[in-house]
Amino acid sequence: MTGGMDGRAEDRGRVYQASGDQHITEHHHHGDGSAVPGGPDSVRRPAVGRPPAVLRDRAEVLTRLRESVAAGRGGEAYVLYGMGGCGKTAVAYTLFQLATGEYGRVGLWVSASDRSSLRAGMLAVAADRGAGDGELLAARGGLRPAADLVWQHLDRSAEPWLLVLDNADEPEILRDGSWLRTSPRGTVVVTTRRSAARWWPGAELQHIGVLPREDAARVLQDLAPHSGTQQEADRIAERLGRLPLALTLAGGFLSQQVLDPWTMETYGRRLDETEGVELIDQGADPLSPEDPRHLVGLTWQLTLDAFEARGLPEATALLRLLARFSPEPLPLSLLDHREIGGILPHDRCETALRALLDQSLTELVDVGVRCTQSHGVLLDSVAAATPADKVPPLDTTAVRLLDAAVPAVPDAGPYEPRYRLLVPHVLALLRRAADPRTAADALAVAIRLSVALHRTGDYQAAWETARTAADLGERRLGRPGHRLVLAAHSRAGRSLFRLGRYAEAEGLLRRIRTAQETLLGADDPDTLDSGQGLQLVLGNLGRRDEAAALLRATVAGRRRALGPDHPLTLRSRTSLLALLPAADIAAEDDGTLLSLPEECTRILGPDHTVTLGARHNRAWTLYRLGRFDAAERETRLVTEAYLRRFGPDYPITLSARQLLSRTHVARGRVAAGIEIMTDVLARRERSLGADHPFTVASRELLGDFTSRRGQTDTASS
Template sequence: MTGHNDAQADGQGRIYQASGNQHITEHHHHSPDWSGPDSVRRPAVGRAPVVLRDRTGEMDRLRAAVEPGIGNRVYVLHGLGGCGKTAVACTLFDHATNQAGRIGLWVNASDPASLRAGMLAVAADRGATDGELMGARSGLRPAADLVWQRLDHSDRPWLLVLDNADDPAILRDGGWLRTSPAGIVIVTSRQAAAHWWPGAELLQFGVLPRDEAALVLRDLAPHAGTVEEAAEVADRLGRLPLALTLAGGFLAHQVIDPWTMADYGRRLDGGEGLDPIELIDQGAVDSSDSRHLLSRTWQLSLDALANQGLPEADSLLRLLACWAGDPLPLALLSGADVGSDLPAFRIESALRGLLDQSLTELVPGGVRCLRTHGVLIDSVTRTTPADQRELLAATAARQLKAALPEAPERGAQDPRVSMLAPHVLALLRRVVDWSVDRLVVEEATQCSLWLVVALHRGGDYSSALAVANKAVELAKQRLPEDHQLVLRLRQRVGRAVYRLGRFEEAEALHRQVLEACERSLGSAALDTLESCLGLSRPLWQLGHEPEAMPLIRRAMAGRTEMLGSVHPLTLVARAYILEVAPGPELYEEIAMGQTLVADCHRTAGEQHSITLMAELDQADLLRRAGRAAEALPCARRAFAAHEQRFGSEYPITLAARSLLSTVLAELGQYAEAIEHAEAVVEGRTRVLGASHPWTLSPQKRLGQYRRSHRQP
């Protein structure tokens, strides 16, 4: 101010400057200068657990930590949001205050303001004066020093819980996290990186075991269904404590038309137009708190990562959500690039951020994997912006194709291949639900086809069938039934059914696919010729060689014309003729077999699977022609080569061993024939099952060999 009216106000005073007569009326309303929590002596939780399920080992460790005379320790309970860290801290709080003789102090550490206010309230509780508190609030004295001075001089031992400390930097700034001989500190956090917690003991928390997860639902809604029904719902919820608590709360508080557990489980599958995540969130007590809602709790962690300079973590999580919640080989992320939102060189740092925030986790094992919770994936998927879906799905498909073998050899596959099955199907489901461009749907469908072929050639026929059936069901929602990829998947269904010994069913399936191929692709197309071979196999097993042989000859002729006589696909068709040739044609086919084996050696190599197949078929052809003595050395070589190439229990190795056993028996060498037949029966029982036709037939022959061997 200027002139002769200079003045100074103090406290609540005011200064007014005017010329002329003025009448001023001022009213003062005094209110308490306090913005802290109403209480630090009670856990600030939305819904305390009725009974804390599982966590027995962790609770034993924590109960021991709050026994009398123990201090100077910090325990960090970390894990995915919603995994029950706060519930464990709350249970320990009750034990410490009711049985262990400690004062319990509870502070919300989710943001700087709440932490500061809560810790100053702790200082007040432990005897800080109004003057000391005012100095700390105004910045005239270090607030954290005041709090810890009062905690150090507490007249009673205490337990301090710093809940929801998902950003450890908040604790580090100002030195809010310390130890004291007077008490024990418990921190709950999603932040798993050990470097944030020097000197602390870290306890990781995940999902609940199936039985315990079912009991959480039963604790809240005991009349809604049986334990097994509750377990099925728990599985659908990924056994995540937050999801279980929300579901149980919803079931417990319905009034007009209460649902059973089974009703709830059906609606979780998305029936009746219900969004599963929205349904789960309806069980929340406080719908304004993001931590209590599945649809919003993860965003807290992503916001924290963005504040730490890792906005790419959001895009990486959306990419992971294109796949499944099963263990995902880390190699799948190598070279991933989702444009400017997630360039390849930022994948590593984004992944570390997700790991640190417990949004995904590393899985121990022979193959380095990470796992993202299924409910989190569902939640992220539903909120993925429509304009990002196509790029994410295309990237996910590209990464899968790079990890899958395009033309796998027969024999044991890379263990990572079978691990990709749930992720391939999850991606196909995403592209169907998201209505992305048809080209992306085709890429995802191609991934499923490559996977099915790899599983089949690895000898896992049941998995190949399951994946193929599901892939057909999903792909047909976006692609026409006569699309080449759909037809090829249907062919693989028929092949898997045949390998599982269901010959009549395989015949019907292959007939349908052959008709579809002829109708949409033409009679000379390679896929049509493949269906001819596919149909020939069950026909042969059912004793219909006269119908099978023309199909094989048609395939061989067509492939020879289009590809040449020594193309791998033509060589396969030529080998089929050797295997199926009926009696009148045996002698003619033996010469063809010799030529075929020579062509295979020359063009494919001695150890190639097609060469081994041709040699095995030639040995069987000699046996059927009555030339067992000539067939024996061929059968021995075929078995030895298959065992070396594929292992002793690979299906084709067992077929080679079965042939060797049969040739030995025909030559009267029953002791060795029985030895091999026993190994075949045992192996096929393990691999194919005791009731499979290919297990029963050698079992029957084994009995015949034993009887013949006992005869004088």
């Protein structure tokens, strides 16, 4: 490249230019989204908001990366590392376009910024490469090794692929579960701030750095060519640490001032006058003696000041609100709620969001759900610079928005990906919240979100959410015996049980229930909830007498605390139908258990989850009593309802179908029972794993049925 001008910005374009290290031309597109490339599967489309139109002067690294996606190549991993905002994702995006366009590879793009996003994205990759619904359900629920499933299907891919793991700034997440591997069928590219070679064994590392001084100044001149001299641009570029993201915002700010245009000299003087912010990312690896990200905070603050001066304080308020959340995609629906009125008028949210988009302070991304996404360095900087008196209303509003996005009473249902999108944001808010009352409110939302994840079968995410929330809540609230901290640990124990980790679940639930009983009382709803979970564990461990005594106490306590008609009271009573010996059912609970489904129908309705559970458990009791005709009729009704609501691979659907196979065999239709049981076992092996206790029980039951194969099917319909 010569020393002259090689690029110019036109209309809304921005040109990044450098001779040694960088960079980018980009175009913003705002509208109905019809022009966005790619299909509905988000892993086939990079979630980068504004893709660069041109990538300048990364020729050396791009040459190596292009070679890795040529025909016949595979089995390689590359790590692009550097500070946030240096263009790592831009390089990966450019390679992605080359690989899918010129080289005909399947492109797969996954956010690796946290466990929830990584798991969800990698499981979407598995689905793209042919994984079945049952396998995915098992992996989502943590009932089989998710990483093994993903790489099994990547290894079997009919087409060569390129997999990008973007924003892997916590490489321990990739190491836990062995997510980062290689395959002869494809190439892996990772973008990260973390440069230590120990995190990336077997990968080729490539540093993506800031711009040389001259080229950084040229970016400013390209974006705002009439604002100042080369010398002034040089000084501002140095003041901004030559960070491309900061230069983009500075140049954009200078170019968009119409009524009262600023010169570079004015801009530089304001940079010097503005009070600095503390170093943002304390946990990032130091990449230079002076991390320029705190300087980026100054640049963004100038833009916020301009919003105020132009009569757009709502844009500042909205960005400060976004800074209470995670840099992961945030559903736009979360912002479109009346609760946002705590910091800006609801009818001004659209205007504020457009202002942030125009100033490149946030992005629109589509990950199957329309979201806004802001750079992590920006959010950290804005959060650090937010005036102390503004923080409490911002945190309160953020909690209320998240609270409104999570069901008040989470119900059982099929997998819901929106819940996963909320996880990093509620945890980020819990990390940021300084006021104990706000932290307690955020923890309460996190607990309810864990319940929602659990009840859609996403047990692994439910456990991770509850466990992390409990740890954060303990630090924020200052004591392990806080009611909400104990409740979060209790939810983690409930999910451990569903994961088949019975011993861990028992230990945790027993410890938490004891603490709750001491601190809150035996009839406190939280104590009773832990008792309900613990009796499930004990029953499945074969300690049925102990489980029955605890369950009876839970029923009595819930009657006293909640009333006889409360859904939780009725749920505990339905558990008696499943746990107690069949001969004891008639005399239990004043002889009302066998009529419990009708009672639930009257109080809750015929389609309520508790009502269906009562019918399911009554069918099991009828089977154990030898009333096979009645048991089959009840089981068929429940199975049909479960199939409609949850699908064929949901755990309780499989439980009902297993009972249906038992009734077939009991009535002499052995072949029909074997056919159903074979399908149940196959689905449980895919969804729960071969060694899960439920799978083992199904396998043993099928073996028993198969041993009767020689018997004649005597029963008629």
